[in-house]
Amino acid sequence: MRLRRRGRADRAGWDRIALFALGLGVTLFAIVGPLDNLADSKLLFAHMGQHVLIGDLGPALMVLAMRGPLLVFFLPAPVLAPLARTGWVRRAFGTLLRPRVAFGLWAANLAIWHVPYLYDLALEHQNLHDFEHLCWTFCGLLVWTLLIDPGSHKRLTVGARVALAAALFAAGQILTDVLVFTFTPLYPYYHGAYGISALTDQKLSGIVMMAEQLLTLGVCVALLLRPRWLPRSRVATA
Amino acid sequence: MSPYAFGFEPLFIALAVAAALLYWRAARRDPPSRWRLVSFAAGLFLIAASLNSPLENLAAHYLLLMHLLQNALIADVAPLLVMLGLTAGMRDALRRRGAGRLRSRWILPVWLLAWYLTHLAPFYNWALRTGWGLNIEHGILIAVGLLFWWPIVTGRLTPPAGLAYLAAAFVGSVFLGLAYVFSSHPYYTFYEHVPRLWGLSATRDQSLGGILMNGEQTIVFLLAIGYFVLRLLDEEHESELTVGRQG
Numbered sequence: 001m002r003l004r005r006r007g008r009a010d011r012a013g014w015d016r017i018a019l020f021a022l023g024l025g026v027t028l029f030a031i032v033g034p035l036d037n038l039a040d041s042k043l044l045f046a047h048m049g050q051h052v053l054i055g056d057l058g059p060a061l062m063v064l065a066m067r068g069p070l071l072v073f074f075l076p077a078p079v080l081a082p083l084a085r086t087g088w089v090r091r092a093f094g095t096l097l098r099p100r101v102a103f104g105l106w107a108a109n110l111a112i113w114h115v116p117y118l119y120d121l122a123l124e125h126q127n128l129h130d131f132e133h134l135c136w137t138f139c140g141l142l143v144w145t146l147l148i149d150p151g152s153h154k155r156l157t158v159g160a161r162v163a164l165a166a167a168l169f170a171a172g173q174i175l176t177d178v179l180v181f182t183f184t185p186l187y188p189y190y191h192g193a194y195g196i197s198a199l200t201d202q203k204l205s206g207i208v209m210m211a212e213q214l215l216t217l218g219v220c221v222a223l224l225l226r227p228r229w230l231p232r233s234r235v236a237t238a
Numbered sequence: 239m240s241p242y243a244f245g246f247e248p249l250f251i252a253l254a255v256a257a258a259l260l261y262w263r264a265a266r267r268d269p270p271s272r273w274r275l276v277s278f279a280a281g282l283f284l285i286a287a288s289l290n291s292p293l294e295n296l297a298a299h300y301l302l303l304m305h306l307l308q309n310a311l312i313a314d315v316a317p318l319l320v321m322l323g324l325t326a327g328m329r330d331a332l333r334r335r336g337a338g339r340l341r342s343r344w345i346l347p348v349w350l351l352a353w354y355l356t357h358l359a360p361f362y363n364w365a366l367r368t369g370w371g372l373n374i375e376h377g378i379l380i381a382v383g384l385l386f387w388w389p390i391v392t393g394r395l396t397p398p399a400g401l402a403y404l405a406a407a408f409v410g411s412v413f414l415g416l417a418y419v420f421s422s423h424p425y426y427t428f429y430e431h432v433p434r435l436w437g438l439s440a441t442r443d444q445s446l447g448g449i450l451m452n453g454e455q456t457i458v459f460l461l462a463i464g465y466f467v468l469r470l471l472d473e474e475h476e477s478e479l480t481v482g483r484q485g
Binding site for chain 2: 157158159160162163166170173177180181183200203207214218221222225228
């Protein structure tokens with residue numbers, strides 16, 4: 001809104017506002033309301049849906065909404081300026097946004113929070129559960145910042161961003177396969193509900209994760225590669 | 239008869255020998271590198287051995303799991319190895335004989351259609367009951383497997399198009415394996431009435447088959463996607479070098 005007030009509505013169109021609102025809405029829908037209730041007490045696949053919304057789709061939409069000059073206006077100047085001048089903050093962000101660090105954190109977060117003991121522990125302790133959700137959003141913001149590159153920092157080339165998306169999908173696929181292919185329920189907290197057995201619930205949670213990753217990462221890769229979509233012969237003659 | 243006795247589909251030994259002879263003849267004009275030779279030989283061996291070994295007997299008379307393993311080998315892995323074994327000259331010769339007209343936009347639906355239709359219960363049961371029907375099933379799977387990998391190995395697809403082709407194939411084909419994994423009853427009546435092995439019920443046998451099929455496809459497709467991602471990175475590196483030289 002501040003950018004629009006400065007007469008640069010072209011840099012902060014209503015489409016961006018709609019995207020940001022959608023990202024925020026997706027995140028809020030996941031953590032406040034019926035999905036949260038289902039996730040907390042009834043169905044593992046609802047919980048998985050919650051995680052992919054707050055850790056993947058929500059951050060992706062919000063980062064997408066803020067690309068370009070809009071990014072600088074996200075925080076008020078009195079907050080942003082001191083932060084930008086603080087060396088350790090810049091170094092910390094610089095380190096966190098190194099592709100290997102961001103991917104490592106994202107993959108570690110995915111692996112750690114799906115250890116059955118920790119998963120169930122988080123469900124029994126609200127503070128830990130909130131921290132878990134914070135981790136999902138934080139790691140999601142890191143990897144989507146690299147994939148979308150809202151500030152045009154060019155930390156990664158287009159090819160490297162596609163490689164990162166493929167690596168994220170491959171890492172997610174490992175968890176998906178474990179959830180879908182296991183013959184026994186891994187999370188004792190969930191016993192199934194609404195006629196869905198605990199095992200089917202677990203398999204569905206794997207499918208939810210795979211489908212969501214295919215959707216978000218697939219769209220991201222398609223958008224990244226759209227300019228190169230022409231066949232070689234047409235590129236040569238163009 | 240022991241479950242581990244050899245089973246045979248001699249047609250595919252004959253076809254593998256014929257393919258080897260044709261390759262040998264083509265190799266005299268256009269000698270392949272060692273790795274291409276090994277790849278082609280490994281592909282033919284996989285086809286012939288999968289269909290003429292104890293695996294054939296287990297697949298045709300006892301376990302769906304083994305049948306799906308057989309199908310994964312002859313439809314996905316072996317055709318890729320065979321195609322990788324072709325030299326540029328051999329591919330050109332195939333192009334002149336009509337393969338040049340093959341387009342990925344219709345290969346993909348044909349491949350998917352064949353993949354699902356050959357696994358439909360009526361066809362699958364019929365093929366298993368008649369025995370010779372298995373030759374048709376396996377012939378279709380090998381043929382569409384070769385067809386599927388053709389646009390990939392010829393290098394006709396740009397990296398973005400290759401990634402789209404593989405992603406569409408992965409997404410399109412994944413449902414069959416998942417159907418096996420999720421189903422709580424056996425799809426194929428044939429396997430309900432065979433002697434049980436290794437303590438596997440018909441449903442568990444089917445679930446394991448689905449796991450195997452999905453696992454194999456995930457590995458093969460992710461490797462192929464990885465290859466195109468590397469090509470994309472190489473192209474970027476090349477263009478950076480070109481810009482550097484011009485600068």
